[in-house]
Amino acid sequence: MKNTAAFFDIDGTIYRDSLMVEHFKKLIKYEVVDEKAWVDNTRDIFMTWDRRQGNYDDYLLNLCDLYVKSLIGLDKSAIDFATDQVIKLKSERVYTYTRSRIKWHLSQGHKVIFISGSPDFLVKKMAEKYNITDYRGSVYVFEDNAFTGKVIPMWDSVSKNKAIDELVEKHNLDLEKSYAYGDTNGDINMLRRVGNPIAINPTKELLLHINQDDTLSKTTKIIVERKDTIYSLSPDVELYTTNSILYLILFLEKVIIYSPKHNINLRRFSYEKNI
Numbered sequence: 001m002k003n004t005a006a007f008f009d010i011d012g013t014i015y016r017d018s019l020m021v022e023h024f025k026k027l028i029k030y031e032v033v034d035e036k037a038w039v040d041n042t043r044d045i046f047m048t049w050d051r052r053q054g055n056y057d058d059y060l061l062n063l064c065d066l067y068v069k070s071l072i073g074l075d076k077s078a079i080d081f082a083t084d085q086v087i088k089l090k091s092e093r094v095y096t097y098t099r100s101r102i103k104w105h106l107s108q109g110h111k112v113i114f115i116s117g118s119p120d121f122l123v124k125k126m127a128e129k130y131n132i133t134d135y136r137g138s139v140y141v142f143e144d145n146a147f148t149g150k151v152i153p154m155w156d157s158v159s160k161n162k163a164i165d166e167l168v169e170k171h172n173l174d175l176e177k178s179y180a181y182g183d184t185n186g187d188i189n190m191l192r193r194v195g196n197p198i199a200i201n202p203t204k205e206l207l208l209h210i211n212q213d214d215t216l217s218k219t220t221k222i223i224v225e226r227k228d229t230i231y232s233l234s235p236d237v238e239l240y241t242t243n244s245i246l247y248l249i250l251f252l253e254k255v256i257i258y259s260p261k262h263n264i265n266l267r268r269f270s271y272e273k274n275i
Helices: 019-029 035-041 043-050 056-071 076-090 096-107 120-129 157-171 185-193 204-212
Strands: 005-008 111-119 134-143 146-152 179-182 196-200 221-226 229-233 238-242 245-258 263-265 269-274
Touching: 005 096, 005 157, 019 056, 019 076, 019 111, 019 120, 056 146, 076 120, 076 146, 096 111, 096 179, 096 221, 111 120, 111 157, 120 134, 134 157, 157 185, 179 185, 185 196, 185 204, 196 204
Parallel strands: 005 111, 005 179, 111 134, 179 196, 196 221
Antiparallel strands: 134 146, 221 229, 229 245, 238 245, 245 263, 245 269
16 A cells, blocks of 8 residues: 655744754854855845845745855854754744644654754754654765865755655655645656645745646645634635736635634635735
């Protein structure tokens, strides 16, 4: 009998930010990496995103390039120390919804697998923290305990697709019964591969691709977690512009309010939200 899996992206899906960003901050704090590199190369792009005038993926790609360059030649012990601090201080900073889903999948005997573009040394520690079945991350290559600058990526759809093929064979998985959770367009193939795709706080690009996909537009559940409320949305999310202001129309199937003791499903309704 084949097994059911639950594939989770980490950054923006489980963790409420980026593990790579947190690791970079720690390396700067401990003066392993010079803060000037971030100021000169990434601060302006970050500020544009922070004002919601830029693209989040552009910011992350820029930061990823800087992060990789900044780590070249660093001793593994310094990188591992910062990794341990990130997990110790930040690993509980996760979404209520995905934390509860991880627990549920494990209770059902499902194979819970993290697939993330973050460095494998960070993904490994998060996998151990949540006691899950398996993981895949971007492989950072070390020689003589120093980072070489070579990265085997896991942040794009093609790489995640190949990883799923390997994991299907390794764990004898039934993808039609399986689940996938992601938030950016890098997760699109992962969502396509399973019978139960869930997009968590999806980016505009991912929403557009879901709407344009004949299958995903019918099968994907959209989850938006804001403050202490979790919204479960239908896939027919429509983006449009009026007077150069971007609006998002959300057709809510139901609102799920999570508390330690209750799941309360409220009535169906729809509303318009300016983003």
